[in-house]
Amino acid sequence: MAGKGIHIEGLSKRYGEGDTAVLALKDVNMHVAPGEVVGLIGPSGSGKSTLLKCLGAVIDPTAGRMVLGDEVIFDGGWKVRDLRALRRDKIGFVFQAPYLIPFLDVTDNVALLPMLAGMPNDEARTRALELLTALDVQHRAKAMPSQLSGGEQQRVAIARGLVNRPPVILADEPTAPLDSVRAMAVIRILNDMAQRFQTAVIVVTHDEKIIPTFKRIYHIRDGITHEEVGEGRRFD
Amino acid sequence: MISLAGRDILHAWGKFIFTGVGLGLLIGVTLTMAGVYRGMVDDGKVLLDNSGADLWVVQKDTLGPYAESSSIPDDLWRSIRTMPGVAEAVNVTYLTMQVVKGSKDVRAMVVGITAGEAGTPGWPPQLVAGRQITRSHYEAVADIATGFQLGDVLKIRRNHYTVVGLTRRMVSSSGDPMVFIPLKDAQEAQFLKDNDAILMQRRRTEANPAFNRPGVPGLLDAVIASQTSNSSVNAVLVRIQPEFSQKEVAEPIRRWKRLTVYDRAQMESILVGKLIATSAKQIGMFLVILALVSAAIVAFIIYTLTMDKIREIAVLKLIGTRNRTIAWMILQQALVLGVIGFVVGKISATFAAPLFPKYVLLTPADSVLGFFAVLAICVLSSIVAIRMALKVDPAEAIGG
Ligand SMILES: Nc1ncnc2c1ncn2[C@@H]1O[C@H](COP(=O)(O)OP(=O)(O)OP(=O)(O)O)[C@@H](O)[C@H]1O
Ligand SMILES: [Mg+2]
Numbered sequence: 083m084a085g086k087g088i089h090i091e092g093l094s095k096r097y098g099e100g101d102t103a104v105l106a107l108k109d110v111n112m113h114v115a116p117g118e119v120v121g122l123i124g125p126s127g128s129g130k131s132t133l134l135k136c137l138g139a140v141i142d143p144t145a146g147r148m149v150l151g152d153e154v155i156f157d158g159g160w161k162v163r164d165l166r167a168l169r170r171d172k173i174g175f176v177f178q179a180p181y182l183i184p185f186l187d188v189t190d191n192v193a194l195l196p197m198l199a200g201m202p203n204d205e206a207r208t209r210a211l212e213l214l215t216a217l218d219v220q221h222r223a224k225a226m227p228s229q230l231s232g233g234e235q236q237r238v239a240i241a242r243g244l245v246n247r248p249p250v251i252l253a254d255e256p257t258a259p260l261d262s263v264r265a266m267a268v269i270r271i272l273n274d275m276a277q278r279f280q281t282a283v284i285v286v287t288h289d290e291k292i293i294p295t296f297k298r299i300y301h302i303r304d305g306i307t308h309e310e311v312g313e314g315r316r317f318d
Numbered sequence: 319m320i321s322l323a324g325r326d327i328l329h330a331w332g333k334f335i336f337t338g339v340g341l342g343l344l345i346g347v348t349l350t351m352a353g354v355y356r357g358m359v360d361d362g363k364v365l366l367d368n369s370g371a372d373l374w375v376v377q378k379d380t381l382g383p384y385a386e387s388s389s390i391p392d393d394l395w396r397s398i399r400t401m402p403g404v405a406e407a408v409n410v411t412y413l414t415m416q417v418v419k420g421s422k423d424v425r426a427m428v429v430g431i432t433a434g435e436a437g438t439p440g441w442p443p444q445l446v447a448g449r450q451i452t453r454s455h456y457e458a459v460a461d462i463a464t465g466f467q468l469g470d471v472l473k474i475r476r477n478h479y480t481v482v483g484l485t486r487r488m489v490s491s492s493g494d495p496m497v498f499i500p501l502k503d504a505q506e507a508q509f510l511k512d513n514d515a516i517l518m519q520r521r522r523t524e525a526n527p528a529f530n531r532p533g534v535p536g537l538l539d540a541v542i543a544s545q546t547s548n549s550s551v552n553a554v555l556v557r558i559q560p561e562f563s564q565k566e567v568a569e570p571i572r573r574w575k576r577l578t579v580y581d582r583a584q585m586e587s588i589l590v591g592k593l594i595a596t597s598a599k600q601i602g603m604f605l606v607i608l609a610l611v612s613a614a615i616v617a618f619i620i621y622t623l624t625m626d627k628i629r630e631i632a633v634l635k636l637i638g639t640r641n642r643t644i645a646w647m648i649l650q651q652a653l654v655l656g657v658i659g660f661v662v663g664k665i666s667a668t669f670a671a672p673l674f675p676k677y678v679l680l681t682p683a684d685s686v687l688g689f690f691a692v693l694a695i696c697v698l699s700s701i702v703a704i705r706m707a708l709k710v711d712p713a714e715a716i717g718g
Contacts, residue, residue, distance in 0.1 A: 131716065138635065140713045169712075170638020177716045181633045185329035190320060195637055199319045226329070242637070254716065 086151055087282040088137065094305070095132050106132040108305035110143045110146070110226070116280035119272050120311060121287060121296035129305045131178065133177060136315045137284070138173050139165040140246030151249055174246060176253035176279075178237030182227035184214040188214065189223045192241045206245075213241040216271055218264065229239055232259040240268055244275055251275065251283045261279060262291045269295050322634075322643070326627070337619050338655055342662020344615065345692060347607040349667040350674070353685045355601045357677035362491040362589035366582060370439040371555035373568055374580045375407075382578075383412050383552035384491050384585075390577065392505070392551045401570055403562030408432045409441040409551040411504045414490060417464065418473040424464045424499045427490035428474060430504020430551070439555035442498055450484035454500050456472040459483035461495035474499065475507045489659060491589050493676040501551070509550060544642040591659055609695065616659075617699030620652045631707050632715035645704045649697065654691035660689050676704035 095107040106129045114120050124130055134145040139155065146158040150172055155162050162168050169175075182191045192210035198202060210280070214220045217237040222230055232237065237258050243251060251272065255264035269292050270283075276283050288291065297314035300307045327334050365384065375385065375390070375398060382388020384592055397408040413429035416423040431440045432522075436450050448468045451457045458479035460466040463486075470481045479499055488496040499507075520542055523529050558567045564581035572579045580588065590598075592620045624631070631644060664685060670680040 135713055135716060138636075139717075166635065166638050166712075168642065169636065175636060175716070179631055183633060184320075184631050185326040185630075186320075194320070198637070198639055198643070203320065256386050286659070317685060 084130045087116045087118065088112065088186055088284065089147075090137070091147040093133070093136060094144045096127070097132075097138055097305055107143070110302070110305070110307045112284075112300055112309075114282040114284060116282050117278050118298070119269075119283040119285060119292060119296065120213065121299040122302060123299060124285060124302035126223045130302055130304045131254055133302065134284065134286060137250075138175060139168050149181040153267075154173070163220075170171065170195070171246070172248055172249040172250055174238050174243040174251040176251070176256045178254040178258070180235040182230075182238060182242075184227055184234055186227075187223070188225050188227065188230070188238050191238055192245050193228065195242060195246050199301070210241065210245055213245055214238070215298060216274075217241050218267060226262055232264065233261070236260060237264070237268070240271070244271070247275070247279045247281070249279075249281055251281055253283065253285045255286055255288065257287065257289045257292055260309055265289060265291050266295075279303040308313050321630065321650070322647040324571045325655070326542075326647070326656055327651060330623075334651075334655065334658065338658030339662050341612065341615060341619070341659035343496060343666060344608065345659050345663025345688070346670065347663075348605060348612065349656050349663055349680060349684065349688055350533075350670060351601055351604050351608065352406055352688070353667065353671055353678040353680045354674070354676065355598055356679035356681055356684065358493070358597060359590050360489070360679045361493050361677055362487050362535060362594065364489060364585065365491050366589070368443055368488055368587055369410075369555055370437065370441065370443060370557065370660065372564055372582060373556035373571075375551070375554040375571060375575075376580070378576055378578050380578060381592060385409070385588050386554050388470065389550045389709065390552075390554065392549045394575070394577075395554045398554055398571060398575070401567070401574075402573035403558050403567035404556055405441060405559045406557040407554050408434065408439050409501055409553075410555050411501065411508055411552045412490075412554075413505060413508045414492075414494055415474070415507075419466060419470055420714035424458075424466075425494050426464055428504060428507065429498045429509070430501040431497050432497050432501045439557050440543055442483070442485040442488055442496075444485065445483045446486045448481070450483055451500060452482075455503055456480065457482050457500065458515045459485060460496040461485045461487065461497070463495035464497065466497075472497065474503075476548075478505060479503070479509070479691040486563055487677075489549050491676065493702045504696045505549075508552075511696060603633070609691065612659075612692070613695045613699050616652065616655065617702055619655065620703045621706070622653060623692045624648055624707055628707075628710055629714065631710050632712050635712040636715040641708050644707055645715055648704050648707055649700050652703075653693060656692045660692045663692075681716060694716050 091110040091111055091145055093107055093110040097104040097106055106182050110133055122130055135141045137148060143156055145158060152242050186194060189207050189210050192213060193206035196206035196209060211220060211223060217240060219237045222234055227235060240256055257268050270281050294313040294315040298311040299310050299312040301310060347434055376382035377388035377390050380386045382390040392409050395407045395409050398404060409432050414425060414427045417426045431463060433454060434441060456477060457580055458472055458481050458587050460481050462484050466481050469479055472479045472481065490496065530538050558564060567579055568579040571577060633646060667680055671680055
């Protein structure tokens with residue numbers, strides 16, 4: 083069932099060798115259509131972050147096949163030469179912890195990505211500010227990351243993940259430090275982005291507040307995915 | 319695109335200034351070291367310039383009068399003066415010794431100069447105060463670096479001298495200030511024997527049957543007189559006539575008089591190449607060590623600054639920053655550190671130089687060389703940090 087969006091077949095990932103080897107992913111099968119936001123849930127240590135890292139070309143999967151859009155990026159080995167360019171141009175990350183660049187202010191933390199991709203500074207900053215406004219942190223646009231609260235930092239990190247309008251967004255517990263109103267705002271923005279730019283979004287979460295908003299949810303247990311239909315509740 | 323290095327420096331400017339100043343003091347020491355060497359070379363050149371000589375006539379096969387002791391008869395100058403191309407030929411003595419004033423003493427080079435006037439070879443060319451020596455005994459002209467003042471009374475060996483004039487930057491090749499006194503006094507100071515020694519020699523001479531011959535009256539007295547009077551100088555300074563070359567004048571003196579004659583270039587190579595060669599090597603060793611220490615410190619600082627940013631570098635890599643951009647960021651910071659260090663070093667060396675007891679000469683050429691050496695060291699020492707940064711795993715930017 084190849085096609086646009088994210089497509090994963092039989093993905094496995096083993097950490098280490100010999101006695102200490104950990105088989106973090108055994109048999110992962112997923113499909114996320116363009117414009118779709120799916121949830122990925124599972125107990126701690128079940129391999130959620132590992133899956134996002136594989137998909138995000140940050141670590142090497144052991145076996146399997148991954149397709150982004152109409153490009154096969156992994157099939158037993160990487161099919162893309164420049165993984166860093168792949169990350170920059172195709173994938174937006176929102177990490178479990180919001181690692182911002184401490185020496186750049188909030189706006190430039192977000193604007194850096196489009197700048198790296200060659201966008202003029204002014205245009206990149208304008209785009210960053212739009213997102214910061216949507217995430218309700220525009221009043222902190224000139225602040226340094228160390229001056230922000232944990233939740234504010236997280237929202238800036240989310241803005242950074244979205245700013246390049248990538249075809250794929252991978253979010254690892256993006257709402258963990260946020261209150262329910264802001265958590266909902268994040269989910270709304272992810273859904274807006276998905277619809278406007280036909281982005282395929284995977285959201286890893288433990289957050290009871292947002293789980294009901296997904297139409298489809300993947301459960302992962304012991305490195306194996308199980309698909310189920312979610313409630314798909316509206317979030318406003 | 320914004321300058322990542324610039325932003326980081328602005329963000330942590332205190333750290334940069336602080337380490338830059340520390341590095342700068344080290345660079346300042348290095349520049350001063352080079353300045354000490356240049357000062358020594360310059361002292362030598364100033365010594366030769368101020369002597370006013372074109373040729374130095376010294377004892378055969380010696381490197382005199384500055385680098386080795388040389389002793390030649392004090393009547394030789396007469397015959398040298400009659401040689402073709404010689405404009406002036408005068409005796410001179412040099413002796414480095416302690417000059418006493420009251421309870422303190424100063425290490426100085428005592429120069430014995432012949433009667434004459436300013437402009438005579440050996441004479442101080444210019445005074446900053448007072449007058450030249452006019453009497454043939456017991457007057458002195460001292461360099462202000464001795465700390466003496468007009469009217470001071472100095473003691474050199476057994477005799478006392480009144481300071482009548484002061485000079486500036488009249489130094490020996492080892493940087494000791496000069497004290498000029500009349501030639502006769504200087505000869506005495508250099509070759510004077512104490513009374514006991516004279517008495518002993520007289521006895522030995524009298525006991526020698528070859529000198530004490532009953533049939534030859536006056537022989538003993540003549541021998542003793544020749545033994546006690548001193549008739550040596552260290553060198554004859556020659557000024558040549560403008561239409562002659564140094565070579566043309568030197569060659570006949572060398573052949574005919576069986577003396578060693580040095581021209582200006584040879585003298586310079588003796589002073590720089592031989593006299594201060596050991597000191598120069600010593601300073602060279604220090605320069606090498608200081609350069610290595612500076613390099614190690616820059617490398618260490620850049621390494622730690624980069625270590626502090628490992629997580630940010632992982633994030634930068636994760637979001638697709640090119641290796642080139644990351645390496646350039648680290649390199650720029652190393653260069654900025656180097657520039658701060660150099661500026662601080664240059665300023666501190668400039669202010670510290672006059673405080674040193676010996677002449678410290680900071681040349682623009684050395685500064686330029688030092689600047690590029692610092693930059694080169696910074697580039698080299700950032701390689702370790704850059705290699706480490708490029709090895710950072712972008713996965714580190716994603717928490718569990
Ligand atoms: N670098 C690694 N080396 C070895 N084992 C690892 C490594 N990273 C993760 N693991 C192991 O792989 C398994 C899956 O880890 P992963 O981080 O994907 O879990 P997770 O589902 O994200 O958990 P959490 O909800 O706690 O974040 C765990 O057993 C973990 O110990
Ligand atoms: Mg995780």
